[in-house]
Every structure is written in C-alpha cells, then in structure tokens.
Amino acid sequence: MRTSVPSVVLGLCSYTHDSAAALLVDGELVGFVEEERLSQTKHTRDYPRNAVQWVLREADITAADVDIVAYNFRASRYLAAVPGVAGLLRSVHTRQRALPRIAGFTKVALRTARRTQALGELFPRARVRSVLHHRTHQMYAFAASGWDSAAVLVVDSLGETQTTTISTARQRAPGWPQVRTLRALRDPASLGYVYGAVTEHLGWRRGDEEGTVMALAALGDPARFRGLFARAVRLSPNGFSLDPALFPIRVLTSGYPRLSPRFITETCPARPAHAPVEQVHRDLAAALQERTDVVMLHLARRTRTLTGSPRLCVGGGVATNCVSIGRIIDAGIFEEVFVPPAPGDAGTAIGAAAVTHLDAGGWLLSGIAGACYLGPSFPAPEIDLTPWPGLxxxxxxxxxxxxxxxxxxxxxxxxxxxxxxxxxxxxxxxxxxxxxxxxxxxxxxxxxxxxxxxxxxxxxxxxxxxxxxxxxxxxxxxxxxxxxxxxxxxxxxxxxxxxxxxxxxxxxxxxxxxxxxxxxxxxxxxxxxxxxxxxxxxxxxxxxxxxxxxxxxxxxxxxxxxxxxxxxxxxxx
Incomplete structure (x- = not known):
C-alpha cells in the first residue's frame, strides 16, 4: 500500500450540464450530490455552489482545506479537432461547416481554460487538475462496480473530442483501480449526438427527454425508416460513422442545425413541443432506438474481442438507454453487465476526484463501490406545514x-x-x-x-x-x-x-x-x-x-x- 497522503480532493462537474460535486478525504468518498437536487433547477450547468457547500459541511471542512480540485474536462484536448479541418474542407458535405467547427472547438477550449482557472480562485490552497472527460467516466464506472477486472465501454455525445472509448480495467490492489484505453472514436462519430438531434426534432428537450423518445419507440414500426438510419449511422470494424449528408458535423455554436434538410425531407417536419404525436413520430423514434441497439451491440462485441473480459461496465450518457443495455445483456456477449447509478456527466465528478487522487499517489479508494445513496439526508426534519395550509x-x-x-x-x-x-x-x-x-x-x-x-x-x-x-x-x-x-x-x-x-x-x-x-x-x-x-x-x-x-x-x-x-x-x- 502506498503511504503518501494528498487527502482532500473535490471533484466537480460544472458549466456544461448536470452540475455536481463529490468529495474524497483520504481516498474515502464522503459524499456526492447533483446541484439540481438542492437548487431545484433541472440539469443546471451553473457552478454547483449548494452541492460544494454540502460536501464540505459533511466533512466538517472549509474551502481552504481542499488540496486538489478535480475538473471533468481538459481544455487543451478540444484543440484535437483542429487538425481535421483539411479533410473536412475537401468534402462537399462538410466544407461549409469546417471553419465554424474549428472556431467553435477553439472557443470552447479557451472558455474551459478560463473556467478551470476561475475554479482555482475559489479554493485558495488547492491545485486544480483537469481530467480527460472519458477517463472520468471510465474510472467511475469501474470503481463503482467493485469488480477485480472488467471491460469498460463509454458512449456519450462528446467529451472534448472523444465520443466512444473501449478500455480494460483492473484493480492493482483492492481500492486501487487502473483503467487503460484501447480504442477511441472521435467526433463527428457520436451516437449521443444522433439521439439528441432526433429527440429535439420530435419535440422534446435534447439532453433531458431522450427517455421519452425511448419509450415512444415501443409504439412505432422501425421498418419505415430502417434504411435511412442504416445509411445515417454506418457500422465499421472499429465502431461506426455518421453520414454528414444526414447528420451535419457538429459546430459548438448555436444556429447550426443537427439534422440536414435531406433528413427532414426523408422523415417528417419538426414536431412542435405540444403538437399531437402522430404515427410518423412513433416510427421515427422506433427506427432511432433500433439503430441505437444495433450500434451498442456492435460496440459491445468489439469490446469483448479487444479486452477478452467476461464482465462489462458501461458509462456515458448513452448508458442511460436501458433498452440498449438490456439488449447487450440478452445477447450474452458478457457474463455480467454493470451500469453505475450516475452514468451521465454528473457522475464524472466522482470519476475526476478518483483519477486525480490516485494520480497524486493518494490512499486507496473507498466508499464508491456499490454506493448510490450518497447525498444529503434529513433524519429528523422539523415539519412546519404553514406554507402548505392544506397538508x-x-x-x-x-x-x-x-x-x-x-x-x-x-x-x-x-x-x-x-x-x-x-x-x-x-x-x-x-x-x-x-x-x-x-x-x-x-x-x-x-x-x-x-x-x-x-x-x-x-x-x-x-x-x-x-x-x-x-x-x-x-x-x-x-x-x-x-x-x-x-x-x-x-x-x-x-x-x-x-x-x-x-x-x-x-x-x-x-x-x-x-x-x-x-x-x-x-x-x-x-x-x-x-x-x-x-x-x-x-x-x-x-x-x-x-x-x-x-x-x-x-x-x-x-x-x-x-x-x-x-x-x-x-x-x-
């Protein structure tokens, strides 16, 4: 066992969506909570002020006691999108967005760097460490499983430039997880991007109501748009790719639609949020979910081949698609599949803290494996019903x-x-x-x-x-x-x-x-x-x-x- 003690590590998810805070003290997870559970603003992107205050109170410490602040994005890695501009300029389907795309990724890199610096000003004694986004997902998914070894598949919309990673993980000692990335797909190959784009087109909030579209899919016939999605999301030996003629390449600036006019012509006009749900909407949702299942199964098989592991941990926003996870289990690709309780970005606060703590030579991790009840409790609240006279x-x-x-x-x-x-x-x-x-x-x-x-x-x-x-x-x-x-x-x-x-x-x-x-x-x-x-x-x-x-x-x-x-x-x- 290592004996150095970096002690107090605060993990943060902030400024994007699902803000959250997690605190490790001597490697033990003291607490974790999403800001929305305290602020009442769903999927808030604000700095998680209430969550941070709670985890510090839980440990009976102040901001001055924090040694390291671990942030769940690394600013410089957004710039990995820049070298791809030449290829994008050569294609008729990507040419118009190529330069705005690079400008957008560069802008986000600079903004992330400023935000990271600002975090340091809130914690006067702390060092700020930025962690590659997918690494935070990988670490949390595996550490939460409590397993000795596993494959790890992370699928989301975007983490810097990565969208899908396949990793192998093992415990070097109990409480000392180690994760190694074997393969990575980068934007614009993004399954989360596709699901979010169609969710928005169908009249629900992207980044919030994908589960509604997953539920709607059960009422539709995927055959109607099966061919379209097979062209739009093409499988490859190493993963998948998107057809930019149907899903235009991502630009990290508002005003750039995620669906092409051709996609809309071949499917249906955008549905207003409160308009009736018609059969075409059900069928589009069904085809989207079916293709998501196909891609996730393909990625799971690829993961088993690369790692040889009989167990799989899944993280990232797409891991909340319980239908696809069920399909992987039913296929028998792995003996057991694990999804952590917070597979989306909020959980990366725990992952960032864990990665940073271990990288700094800290004590072995505890309190993460199998844990889901991690936030505030109110064991004996005084119930004053005055604001609710009918209760x-x-x-x-x-x-x-x-x-x-x-x-x-x-x-x-x-x-x-x-x-x-x-x-x-x-x-x-x-x-x-x-x-x-x-x-x-x-x-x-x-x-x-x-x-x-x-x-x-x-x-x-x-x-x-x-x-x-x-x-x-x-x-x-x-x-x-x-x-x-x-x-x-x-x-x-x-x-x-x-x-x-x-x-x-x-x-x-x-x-x-x-x-x-x-x-x-x-x-x-x-x-x-x-x-x-x-x-x-x-x-x-x-x-x-x-x-x-x-x-x-x-x-x-x-x-x-x-x-x-x-x-x-x-x-x-």
Missing part, C-alpha cells in the same frame, strides 16, 4: 406496515427517507410508490401525478430473491438501468409494469442495499402475495428529483399524490 401530518406507529397497507389499498405515496440517490433514477429514497395491481394506476400516475405523456411506462422494484419469478434479466439490477423481459407470471399479475415492447426497467432490492424499502416490499407481499411495487422518481415532469423536505412537500401539494412518508411522518392533504 397535515402524523407519525404512524410502524411506518413500514402503514406504508405497505396504504399501497395495498391503492394509494399513490411519495417516499422521502435517508440520503439522496446518485444519478437519474429514484431508488427508494426519493420515490413515488404505487401498487402494480390496481386498474388504471399507470394512467393516473401519468395524468395526475407526474403530468407527463400517457405512453410513458413505470418501473418495477422487486425483492431480489423473487426477481426471477417475474423477470428474465438473469442478473442483479440495483440501479434501475436495464430493461428486462418478463415471465408469464408477470404478464398475468403485474401487467401495469410491462411496457408496449414487452420489457420492464426493473430495480432489484436487497436488505443490505435498502433495508427500509426491502421491508416495505416484504410487508406488501404479505398483504398481496406480490413482491413488486411501481417505483418512479419523486418529482413532476420538468422538475428535478426532490432533494429536500421542502421540495417533497411542494411535490405533494402540487400533484395528485395521496400522501408523503417523510422520514417517518405521514403527510396528507
């Missing part, structure tokens, strides 16, 4: 049994307990729970609780020991990141959790992972015979998951929730 509260004698009884009787209940989850999924600490046995529960959840599209599905949480009775995934899924097939028992008893494509994005729950939720599932099973509950995030459409009691009470008061169990207090209206 009232009492303390049930046995919160577990009371909650299970209310759910069995058909009520939809918010659950706020313990530390805030990391990542985009509520995993039982900031959740909305409902019985999957009630007729019309999905319609009610979408229409009156979440205020979202009627075709959106809801995920099941299941006792891990009973998962195989209802789901065919064949492995654990603690972070609700994988779509699974279902059994005849599930079709017969819990059809509410099955999406139109015959899958469900499940969360397997063990007693060690979440004792309270495990006890609720057991109590619900005793009453109904079914160890499954519907679990969705404690928020409404357009709002972040509720990170504080005030946010949770606002959610109860402004939505169709029947009640909220807030740290053992039963709040109703």
């Amino acid at each position: 009232s509260a009492h303390t049930p004698e046995d919160p577990v049994e009371h909650l299970a009884e209310q759910l069995a009787e058909g009520r939809i209940v918010g659950l706020f307990q313990g530390r805030v989850e990391a990542g985009p999924r509520a995993l039982g600490n900031r959740s909305i729970l409902a019985s999957p046995l009630n007729n019309g529960v999905i319609e009610r959840l979408n229409a009156t609780v979440k205020f979202r599209e009627s075709f959106r599905p809801f995920a099941p949480m299941v006792l891990a020991d009973h998962a195989a009775d209802y789901f065919t995934l064949g492995q654990s899924a603690p972070f609700m990141s994988m779509a699974s097939g279902v059994t005849d028992l599930a079709r017969a008893h819990i059809p509410a959790v099955i999406h139109a494509n015959g899958t469900a994005r499940l969360q397997t729950v063990t007693k060690d992972q979440n004792p309270f939720v495990h006890a609720v599932l057991e109590a619900f099973k005793r009453r109904t015979g079914v160890p499954v509950l519907i679990n969705t995030s404690l928020n409404v459409k357009g709002k972040p998951i509720c990170g504080t009691p005030r946010m949770a009470l606002d959610c109860l008061a402004s939505s169709g929730l029947d009640a909220l169990l807030l740290e053992g207090r039963w709040v109703t209206k």
Whole structure:
C-alpha cells in the first residue's frame, strides 16, 4: 500500500450540464450530490455552489482545506479537432461547416481554460487538475462496480473530442483501480449526438427527454425508416460513422442545425413541443432506438474481442438507454453487465476526484463501490406545514406496515427517507410508490401525478430473491438501468409494469442495499402475495428529483399524490 497522503480532493462537474460535486478525504468518498437536487433547477450547468457547500459541511471542512480540485474536462484536448479541418474542407458535405467547427472547438477550449482557472480562485490552497472527460467516466464506472477486472465501454455525445472509448480495467490492489484505453472514436462519430438531434426534432428537450423518445419507440414500426438510419449511422470494424449528408458535423455554436434538410425531407417536419404525436413520430423514434441497439451491440462485441473480459461496465450518457443495455445483456456477449447509478456527466465528478487522487499517489479508494445513496439526508426534519395550509401530518406507529397497507389499498405515496440517490433514477429514497395491481394506476400516475405523456411506462422494484419469478434479466439490477423481459407470471399479475415492447426497467432490492424499502416490499407481499411495487422518481415532469423536505412537500401539494412518508411522518392533504 502506498503511504503518501494528498487527502482532500473535490471533484466537480460544472458549466456544461448536470452540475455536481463529490468529495474524497483520504481516498474515502464522503459524499456526492447533483446541484439540481438542492437548487431545484433541472440539469443546471451553473457552478454547483449548494452541492460544494454540502460536501464540505459533511466533512466538517472549509474551502481552504481542499488540496486538489478535480475538473471533468481538459481544455487543451478540444484543440484535437483542429487538425481535421483539411479533410473536412475537401468534402462537399462538410466544407461549409469546417471553419465554424474549428472556431467553435477553439472557443470552447479557451472558455474551459478560463473556467478551470476561475475554479482555482475559489479554493485558495488547492491545485486544480483537469481530467480527460472519458477517463472520468471510465474510472467511475469501474470503481463503482467493485469488480477485480472488467471491460469498460463509454458512449456519450462528446467529451472534448472523444465520443466512444473501449478500455480494460483492473484493480492493482483492492481500492486501487487502473483503467487503460484501447480504442477511441472521435467526433463527428457520436451516437449521443444522433439521439439528441432526433429527440429535439420530435419535440422534446435534447439532453433531458431522450427517455421519452425511448419509450415512444415501443409504439412505432422501425421498418419505415430502417434504411435511412442504416445509411445515417454506418457500422465499421472499429465502431461506426455518421453520414454528414444526414447528420451535419457538429459546430459548438448555436444556429447550426443537427439534422440536414435531406433528413427532414426523408422523415417528417419538426414536431412542435405540444403538437399531437402522430404515427410518423412513433416510427421515427422506433427506427432511432433500433439503430441505437444495433450500434451498442456492435460496440459491445468489439469490446469483448479487444479486452477478452467476461464482465462489462458501461458509462456515458448513452448508458442511460436501458433498452440498449438490456439488449447487450440478452445477447450474452458478457457474463455480467454493470451500469453505475450516475452514468451521465454528473457522475464524472466522482470519476475526476478518483483519477486525480490516485494520480497524486493518494490512499486507496473507498466508499464508491456499490454506493448510490450518497447525498444529503434529513433524519429528523422539523415539519412546519404553514406554507402548505392544506397538508397535515402524523407519525404512524410502524411506518413500514402503514406504508405497505396504504399501497395495498391503492394509494399513490411519495417516499422521502435517508440520503439522496446518485444519478437519474429514484431508488427508494426519493420515490413515488404505487401498487402494480390496481386498474388504471399507470394512467393516473401519468395524468395526475407526474403530468407527463400517457405512453410513458413505470418501473418495477422487486425483492431480489423473487426477481426471477417475474423477470428474465438473469442478473442483479440495483440501479434501475436495464430493461428486462418478463415471465408469464408477470404478464398475468403485474401487467401495469410491462411496457408496449414487452420489457420492464426493473430495480432489484436487497436488505443490505435498502433495508427500509426491502421491508416495505416484504410487508406488501404479505398483504398481496406480490413482491413488486411501481417505483418512479419523486418529482413532476420538468422538475428535478426532490432533494429536500421542502421540495417533497411542494411535490405533494402540487400533484395528485395521496400522501408523503417523510422520514417517518405521514403527510396528507
């Protein structure tokens, strides 16, 4: 074991989207939280002031005690796009954007350098270290798995110039992960770029509502646009490439559309956000998802060939596509697949801190493997309901049994307990729970609780020991990141959790992972015979998951929730 001690490392994701902060003290992860859970601004790109203040308080230190600030982008690496300008100028499809593209990447490089310098001014004793973006994804995905060795596949929209990396990873010693990149694809070959562009074209917010398009895909026929996407996203021995005649090359400046007039002519006009969803939109979403699955399977096979590893960790924004992850598992390419709880950019705050800590010769890492409940907790909040005059509260004698009884009787209940989850999924600490046995529960959840599209599905949480009775995934899924097939028992008893494509994005729950939720599932099973509950995030459409009691009470008061169990207090209206 190494004996040098760099001690306090603050990891930051900031100024792009999904701002977050993570803190390592002597290699131990003290805490991690996304800024949106405290600021109430979804996907905020602001400096994560609230998140930083919380992690420092959690460690009982100040900004002056931080030794290293680890940032999740490296400014100079944006300039790697510059040498490619000559090739772009030679092609009729890329010529017009070539110089604006290089200007945009150069501008972002300079802006990132200024932001990195500004971070140093906030922490007077700290050194600032910039970490290659994909390296932060790789490190977090592998460290969170807790495995001795694995392959790592990172797929996102853009990290400096990288969009896809294949790596091999191993533990040099327990808590000492090492990751080595074997292959990298660079922009403009970007699967995240494609998915975001079509999401925006279909009338949803790019970088936020790709999951809505993934859900819509189950209602469409991919055959209608299959040929188009096969031309647009072409497979190659080393990965894939994009046809710039359909997906114009990226320019990091507003005013440059991500879809070409030819793509629009061959598909449909852009759908306004509140316009009806037509069959052509369903079919376009279906073809997009199908091609995403094809590319992800191709990349997974390439990863297995290059690394020889029987285990795969997946990170990056595209790793949140649970359908594609489920396809990789079903294909049997790997014996086991792992997606960390925060695979998108927020999680790179942890990855940046871990990389920097180890590079500086720090103590072995701890507190990352298998951890998802990493944010603030409010164990005994004072509940002043004055701002919500319609609410009232009492303390049930046995919160577990009371909650299970209310759910069995058909009520939809918010659950706020313990530390805030990391990542985009509520995993039982900031959740909305409902019985999957009630007729019309999905319609009610979408229409009156979440205020979202009627075709959106809801995920099941299941006792891990009973998962195989209802789901065919064949492995654990603690972070609700994988779509699974279902059994005849599930079709017969819990059809509410099955999406139109015959899958469900499940969360397997063990007693060690979440004792309270495990006890609720057991109590619900005793009453109904079914160890499954519907679990969705404690928020409404357009709002972040509720990170504080005030946010949770606002959610109860402004939505169709029947009640909220807030740290053992039963709040109703």
